[in-house]
Amino acid sequence: MELNASLSLVRPEVILSFSALGLLLLAAWREQAGRLISILAIVALGAAAAFVISFMMNGTNLSAFDGLLVNDSFGNFSKILIFIAAAISLMIAPRFLENAGAMRAEYPVLILLSCVGMGVMVSATDLISLYIGLELQSLSAYVLASFVRSDGRSAEAGLKYFVLGALASGMLLFGASLVYGFAGSTSFAAIGAAMDAEVGLGLIFGIVFILSGLAFKISAAPFHMWTPDVYEGAPTPVTAFFASAPKVAAIALTIRIVLEAFGSQILVWQQIIIAVALMSIIIGAVGAIGQQNLKRLMAYSSINNVGFILIGLATGTEQGISAMLVYLVIYVAMTLGSFICLMQLKDKDGGYREEFADIAGLSKTRPPLAAALAIFMFSLAGFPPLFGFWGKLVVFNAAVAAGLLPLAVIGITASVIGAFYYLKVVKVMYFDDAADVIVDSDDKVLVWTGGLLAAANSPLGYFAIPALGLWTAYAARALF
Amino acid sequence: MNAPDIPVLSIMLAIPVVAAAICLFVRAELARIIALSATLLNLLLGVVLWINYDPAGAQWQFTESATLFGPIGWRLGIDGISLTLIMLSVFLMPICIGASWVSIQKRIGEYMAAFLLMETLMIGVFAAQDLLLFYIFFEAGLIPMYLIIGIWGGQDRIYASYKFFLYTLLGSLVMLIAMLWMIQFAGTADIPTLLNTDFPAEAQKWLWLAFFASFAVKMPMWPVHTWLPDAHVQAPTAGSVILAGVLLKMGGYGFLRFSLPMFPEASADFIPLVFGLSMVAVVYTSLVALVQQDMKKLIAYSSVAHMAIVTVGLFTFNQQGIEGAIIVMLSHGLVSGALFLCVGVIYDRLHTREISRYGGLSVNMPKYALLFMLFTMASVGLPGTSGFIGEFLSLAGAYKVSTWATFIATTGIILGAGYMLYLYRRIAFGPQVNADAAAMSDVNGREMWLLAPIAVVVLWMGVYPETFLAPIRRDVATIVARIERAAPVGDSKLKLVDPTTARYRVVHGPEKNLAEGSH
Numbered sequence: 001m002e003l004n005a006s007l008s009l010v011r012p013e014v015i016l017s018f019s020a021l022g023l024l025l026l027a028a029w030r031e032q033a034g035r036l037i038s039i040l041a042i043v044a045l046g047a048a049a050a051f052v053i054s055f056m057m058n059g060t061n062l063s064a065f066d067g068l069l070v071n072d073s074f075g076n077f078s079k080i081l082i083f084i085a086a087a088i089s090l091m092i093a094p095r096f097l098e099n100a101g102a103m104r105a106e107y108p109v110l111i112l113l114s115c116v117g118m119g120v121m122v123s124a125t126d127l128i129s130l131y132i133g134l135e136l137q138s139l140s141a142y143v144l145a146s147f148v149r150s151d152g153r154s155a156e157a158g159l160k161y162f163v164l165g166a167l168a169s170g171m172l173l174f175g176a177s178l179v180y181g182f183a184g185s186t187s188f189a190a191i192g193a194a195m196d197a198e199v200g201l202g203l204i205f206g207i208v209f210i211l212s213g214l215a216f217k218i219s220a221a222p223f224h225m226w227t228p229d230v231y232e233g234a235p236t237p238v239t240a241f242f243a244s245a246p247k248v249a250a251i252a253l254t255i256r257i258v259l260e261a262f263g264s265q266i267l268v269w270q271q272i273i274i275a276v277a278l279m280s281i282i283i284g285a286v287g288a289i290g291q292q293n294l295k296r297l298m299a300y301s302s303i304n305n306v307g308f309i310l311i312g313l314a315t316g317t318e319q320g321i322s323a324m325l326v327y328l329v330i331y332v333a334m335t336l337g338s339f340i341c342l343m344q345l346k347d348k349d350g351g352y353r354e355e356f357a358d359i360a361g362l363s364k365t366r367p368p369l370a371a372a373l374a375i376f377m378f379s380l381a382g383f384p385p386l387f388g389f390w391g392k393l394v395v396f397n398a399a400v401a402a403g404l405l406p407l408a409v410i411g412i413t414a415s416v417i418g419a420f421y422y423l424k425v426v427k428v429m430y431f432d433d434a435a436d437v438i439v440d441s442d443d444k445v446l447v448w449t450g451g452l453l454a455a456a457n458s459p460l461g462y463f464a465i466p467a468l469g470l471w472t473a474y475a476a477r478a479l480f
Numbered sequence: 481m482n483a484p485d486i487p488v489l490s491i492m493l494a495i496p497v498v499a500a501a502i503c504l505f506v507r508a509e510l511a512r513i514i515a516l517s518a519t520l521l522n523l524l525l526g527v528v529l530w531i532n533y534d535p536a537g538a539q540w541q542f543t544e545s546a547t548l549f550g551p552i553g554w555r556l557g558i559d560g561i562s563l564t565l566i567m568l569s570v571f572l573m574p575i576c577i578g579a580s581w582v583s584i585q586k587r588i589g590e591y592m593a594a595f596l597l598m599e600t601l602m603i604g605v606f607a608a609q610d611l612l613l614f615y616i617f618f619e620a621g622l623i624p625m626y627l628i629i630g631i632w633g634g635q636d637r638i639y640a641s642y643k644f645f646l647y648t649l650l651g652s653l654v655m656l657i658a659m660l661w662m663i664q665f666a667g668t669a670d671i672p673t674l675l676n677t678d679f680p681a682e683a684q685k686w687l688w689l690a691f692f693a694s695f696a697v698k699m700p701m702w703p704v705h706t707w708l709p710d711a712h713v714q715a716p717t718a719g720s721v722i723l724a725g726v727l728l729k730m731g732g733y734g735f736l737r738f739s740l741p742m743f744p745e746a747s748a749d750f751i752p753l754v755f756g757l758s759m760v761a762v763v764y765t766s767l768v769a770l771v772q773q774d775m776k777k778l779i780a781y782s783s784v785a786h787m788a789i790v791t792v793g794l795f796t797f798n799q800q801g802i803e804g805a806i807i808v809m810l811s812h813g814l815v816s817g818a819l820f821l822c823v824g825v826i827y828d829r830l831h832t833r834e835i836s837r838y839g840g841l842s843v844n845m846p847k848y849a850l851l852f853m854l855f856t857m858a859s860v861g862l863p864g865t866s867g868f869i870g871e872f873l874s875l876a877g878a879y880k881v882s883t884w885a886t887f888i889a890t891t892g893i894i895l896g897a898g899y900m901l902y903l904y905r906r907i908a909f910g911p912q913v914n915a916d917a918a919a920m921s922d923v924n925g926r927e928m929w930l931l932a933p934i935a936v937v938v939l940w941m942g943v944y945p946e947t948f949l950a951p952i953r954r955d956v957a958t959i960v961a962r963i964e965r966a967a968p969v970g971d972s973k974l975k976l977v978d979p980t981t982a983r984y985r986v987v988h989g990p991e992k993n994l995a996e997g998s999h
Contacts, residue, residue, distance in 0.1 A: 397663075
C-alpha cells in the first residue's frame with residue numbers, strides 16, 4: 001500500500017520511464033523513425049505534464065518512498081517548466097539533426113531519460129535520490145553532447161563534458177559523504193535538524209563541496225569553464241536543451257538542498273552564494289566580450305544569467321525564491337528563442353553558420369530573423385521594455401527587500417558590462433554592412449516557435465506578470 | 481474637464497505604437513505619410529489635452545488606472561509640468577518626421593517606426609504615475625535612440641551609439657535600486673503618494689545620489705556630458721532634434737518630479753554640488769563651444785551650458801527659479817531643435833558640418849539667414865524671445881540663494897552671445913568664399929513649414945509667456961510648498977516686502993486666471 005501510494009506520487013516519472021523504454025524498443029525495430037519517435041516522446045511529455053498539473057492544482061504536498069522524494073508545488077512547477085523546455089528541444093531538432101545525418105531514434109529517448117532524471121532531481125529530499133537523479137540526467141547529457149558522431153567538435157564536447165562532469169559529481173559525492181558523516185543522515189530534513197544544533201568544520205567542508213558540485217551543474221563561476229566548449233561543440237538543438245531544462249533542474253535542486261538541508265544556517269551558505277553569483281555575473285560578462293562564435297557567446301550569457309538568478313537564492317527568502325522562478329521561466333523563453341534564431345543561420349549550401357561575421361547586416365537581408373534575435377539579446381540583457389527586464393527586476397527587488405543592498409548595487413552595475421556584448425550582436429546585425437550569407441529558413445517549426453518566443457519576450461509578455469507572480473509565489477511557498 | 485472615461489493619454493501612447501507597427505510593413509512613401517499623420521494626430525490630441533487642462537482644477541488630471549501588469553501599475557496622469565513637456569514632445573515630432581522626409585533614404589519604414597516608438601516613450605515618461613512604469617519608459621528610450629544613431633548616423637556613429645547607450649544605462653541602473661528601496665519603504669509605487677512620503681534624512685542622501693547619477697547623465701551635467709556632443713554630431717538631424725528637444729528634458733523633469741519633492745533635505749544639502757557643477761559647466765562648455773569647428777558640436781556644447789542654467793534654476797527652491805528653469809527647458813527644446821534643423825538645412829545641401837565651408841549665406845539664402853538669426857538670438861536670450869524669459873527668471877531666482885553662483889551663471893549668457901554670434905557671423909555674413917556654398921538655394925516650402933512654427937512659438941513664449949506659465953504655476957507652487965522646510969538661506973539679503981511698492985505687486989495664482997476668464 002505504501003509503495004502504491006508512493007508510485008502514484010511519481011506518476012509523471014513512471015510514465016516517462018516506461019515511454020522511454022517502449023520507444024527504445026520501437027527504435028530497435030524502426031531505426032530511421034526518429035521523427036515519429038520524437039512526436040511520441042512529446043506526447044509522453046504532455047501526458048506526464050498533465051499529471052504534474054493536476055498535482056499542482058490539488059496542492060499536493062506529500063513525501064514518497066520514505067522521504068526520498070517529495071511531491072510538492074515547487075517541484076511540480078519546475079517539472080512543468082522542464083517538460084516544456086524539453087518538448088521544445090524535441091520539436092526544433094529533427095531537421096537540424098537530419099542535416100547532420102544524425103536524426104536517430106536515440107535522441108528523443110535520451111531526452112526522455114534525462115527528463116526522468118530531472119524530475120527526480122527537483123523532487124529529491126535525500127542526498128541519495130538527489131545523486132541518482134543528477135547522474136541519470138548527466139549521463140544522458142554526455143551522450144547528447146556527442147550525438148553527431150561524425151563531427152569532431154561534438155565528440156570533443158561530449159568527452160569534455162563527461163570528464164569535467166565526473167569531476168563535479170565526485171566533488172558532490174565527497175561533500176555528500178562529509179555531510180552524512182557529520183550530520184548522521186542523508187535526508188535533507190535530518191541534515192537540517194543536525195545543523196540546528198551546531199555546525200562544525202567538517203559539515204562546512206561538506207556544504208562547500210556540495211555547492212561546488214552543484215555550481216558546476218548550473219555552470220556558475222568559478223566552475224563554468226566547461227560551458228563555452230560544450231555549448232560550442234554540441235549540436236545546436238542539444239545546446240538549446242542544455243541551456244534550458246537541465247539548468248532549471250539543477251537550480252531547483254540547489255534551491256531545495258540549500259533551503260531544506262542548510263536553511264537554518266543562512267550565514268554559512270549565503271556568502272558562498274553571493275560570491276558565486278557576483279563571480280558568475282562578472283565572468284560571464286567579461287568573458288563574452290571577445291567571443292567570435294555566437295554559441296560561445298550564449299554560453300557566457302548563460303553564466304551571466306545564472307549569476308543573476310543566484311542573487312535570488314542569496315536572499316534566502318520566499319520572495320527571493322519566487323523571483324528566481326520568475327527569472328527561470330523568462331530565461332528559458334529567452335535562451336531557447338536565441339538558440340532557435342541561431343539554428344536558422346543557414347547558408348545557401350545548407351551549412352550552419354555561427355560566427356559574428358556571418359550575421360553582419362542580417363537586418364537588411366533577413367529583417368524578421370534579425371528583429372527576433374535583437375529582441376532576445378535586449379531581453380537577455382534585461383533592458384526595458386522587453387520581458388527580460390522583469391526577471392532582473394524581481395530578483396533585485398528581492399535582494400533589496402532582504403537588505404542585500406551592496407549585492408544589488410554591484411550586480412546591477414556589472415550588468416552594464418554585459419550590456420556591451422548584447423549590444424554588439426545588435427550592432428553587427430543592424431549597423432554593419434550586409435555579409436549576405438544567410439538564406440531564408442526552410443524550417444517552419446523554427447520560424448514559428450522563434451516568433452512565438454520573441455512575442456513572449458516583447459512587451460506583450462508583461463501581460464503574463466500577474467499569473468506568473470501568482471504561480472511562482474505558490475511554488476515558492478512549498479519550501480517555507 | 482474632458483470626459484474622464486476617454487483615456488486620452490493611453491490613446492496618445494497607443495497611436496504611435498500602432499503606426500510604428502504598420503510602418504514596418506509598408507513601402508517607403510506610405511511609411512512617411514503614416515508617420516506624419518500619426519504624429520499630427522497626436523499633436524491634435526495634445527492640443528485637446530491643453531485646452532481641457534484646468535490650471536485651477538485637481539493637481540493630477542486625465543488620470544487613468546489599470547492593473548494589467550501586476551506590480552507595474554498602468555497609472556497615468558498629468559499636472560501642468562507634464563502637460564507642457566508632453567506638448568513640447570508632440571509639437572516637435574511632426575517636425576522631426578518632416579525633417580527626415582528627404583534626407584533619410586534608407587530603411588525608411590524602420591526609421592519612422594523608431595521615431596514613433598520614441599514618441600510613445602517620451603509621452604510615457606511625462607505621463608507615468610507609477611515609479612516602475614516611469615522607469616520602463618525612461619529606460620526604454622535608449623533602444624530606439626541607439627538604433628537611430630547607429631543605423632542612420634554619420635561616420636563615427638557606432639562609437640557614439642555605444643557611448644550614448646552605456647553612459648545613460650550606467651546612470652539609470654543605480655536609480656532602479658533606489659526606486660525599489662523607495663517602493664518597499666513606502667509600500668507603493670504610486671508617484672503622487674511618494675511625493676508626500678517623508679523619507680528618513682539619512683536614506684534621502686543615498687537615494688538622492690542614486691537619482692542624481694541618472695538624471696545628471698541624462699541632463700547632461702558636467703563632467704558626465706561627454707556622450708552628448710558625440711551623440712549629437714553623429715545622429716541624423718531629426719535624431720539631434722529629439723535628443724536636444726526632449727530627451728535632455730527628462731533629466732530636468734526627473735529632478736523636478738523626484739529629487740526635489742521626494743528628498744527635500746538631501747536636495748538642500750547638495751545645493752553646493754549642483755551649483756558648483758553647473759557653474760563649471762556654464763563657463764567651461766561655453767568656452768569649448770567658442771572654439772568648435774563643427775556646427776552640431778557647437779550647438780551640443782551650448783546645450784550643456786543651457787541645461788546648467790536649468791539645474792541652477794531648479795535648485796533655487798523658490799517659485800521664480802523653478803518656473804524659470806521649466807521655461808528654459810521648453811525654450812531650449814524649441815530653440816536648439818530649431819538650430820539643429822537649421823544645420824540640417826544646409827547640411828542637406830553641402831553635406832558638411834564644417835563651419836568654414838560656409839560663409840555669406842545671407843546673400844543667397846536671405847530667408848534662411850533671417851530664421852537662423854531669430855533662433856540664434858533666442859539661444860542668446862534676447863528679450864522678446866523665449867530664451868530671455870527663462871534665463872531671466874531662473875537667474876533672478878538663483879540670486880535669492882547665491883549671488884556668486886548667479887554671477888558666474890550670468891557670464892554664461894555673455895559667453896553664449898559670444899559663441900552664437902560668432903557662429904552666425906561665420907555662416908551668414910562675411911565674404912562668400914566657397915563657391916558651392918554661395919550657390920545653395922534658399923529654404924524650400926517644406927523647410928519653411930518646419931522652421932516657421934517653431935519661430936512663432938519662440939516669439940509667442942518671449943512676448944506672452946503667461947500662456948506657458950499659467951499651467952505650471954500652481955504645480956511649481958506645490959513643489960515649493962513641499963520643499964520650503966529645507967529651503968536654503970540666501971546670501972542676497974533681500975527685503976521681504978517693501979510696503980511702498982507692495983501695492984504694485986502682481987499677485988500670481990489661480991485666482992487671476994479665473995478673473996481673466998470672466999472678462
